[in-house]
Amino acid sequence: MSPNNPEHAFMPPQPGEDPAADAQPGAGPADGETATLSEPGLPETTAQTDETPDKATRKPSPMVVGLIAVGVLAVAGWGAFGVAMSRAESAESSLASTLDTLTTTTAELKTAKNSLAAVTSDRDDLQSQVDQIEDREQAAKKREDDVRAREDAVKKREDAATAAEQRVADNTFGSGTYQVGADIEPGTYRTDGGSFCYWARLSGGGGTLDDIIANNNVEGPATVSIDASDWGFENRGCGKWTKVG
Missing domain, CATH: 2.60.120 (Jelly Rolls)
Incomplete structure (x- = not known):
């Protein structure tokens, strides 16, 4: 039955009408109609004609199924691709942040190394000054010892001279x-x-x-x-x- 042909549209029987009265004996069903066969004690059987099946019962073609599958796969693929891209962007952002942190840390480390080198240089300069002061102190102590030794020698000579003078005085x-x-x-x-x-x-x-x-x-x-x-x-x-x- 074609739902688009009003001439062959099936009308349900009205109350009081006998659908079998209009049927002629031995006549087959009209084109596009469904013949109802019945026997006593058996249920009615409906036979389909060779006309194009109803759109509601039409099966989709393999091409349509393939296109639908391709579409589903494409949507799923784009979804997975979007997730992967999102994850890649997140990873790239994290890597960029890590690189920035590494760059900052490297700069701080370089600054710390320069500061350490400056402190080490200052320490070496101070140590050199301390060494020079210690050398001067040792030289000054040596001079003091030499002066003290000369003073002791002079005093001994003075004492000896004084004793000699005293002996001379005592014996003069x-x-x-x-x-x-x-x-x-x-x-x-x-x-x-x-x-x-x-x-x-x-x-x-x-x-x-x-x-x-x-x-x-x-x-x-x-x-x-x-x-x-x-x-x-x-x-x-x-x-x-x-x-x-």
Whole structure:
């Protein structure tokens, strides 16, 4: 039955009408109509004609099915492609962020290395200055030690000179009478003398001629040996007598 042909449209039987009354015996169904066969005790059977089937019951062709499948696959593929692209963009963004972080970290590391190099250089300069100061301190200490050593040597020479001068002073005398062992030490004495020099070794302090052990009148330098057994020594006009032995 073609739903688009109104002349052959099937009309349902109206109430009170017998659909079998209009049928002629032995007549087949009209073109495009469905013949109903019935027998007593059996259900009616509807036979289809060779006309084009109804659109509602028409099966889609393989080409349509293929196109639909291709479309479904295309939609699914584009969906998967979109997901993959989204993931790729996310990964690219994450990689770019990581690269930026790496670049920043590298710059910070370079700055830190430069700072460390500057600090190391300053430390080396300070250490060099400290070493120079220590060297100067050691040199100054050495000079101080040398000066102290020279001062000690000078002091020793001064002390020796002072002791010698003191010994000379202790063993030098001028005009007068001196007692051996009390005023002067026994030994050999010398004088540069003068225009008139008198000296005498004494055995006593009585002032008599008997107290004279030896005497002499000299002009110019003179040397006299005074013994430990002598009582004393007298001189006039002879200058300074100095012990020489």
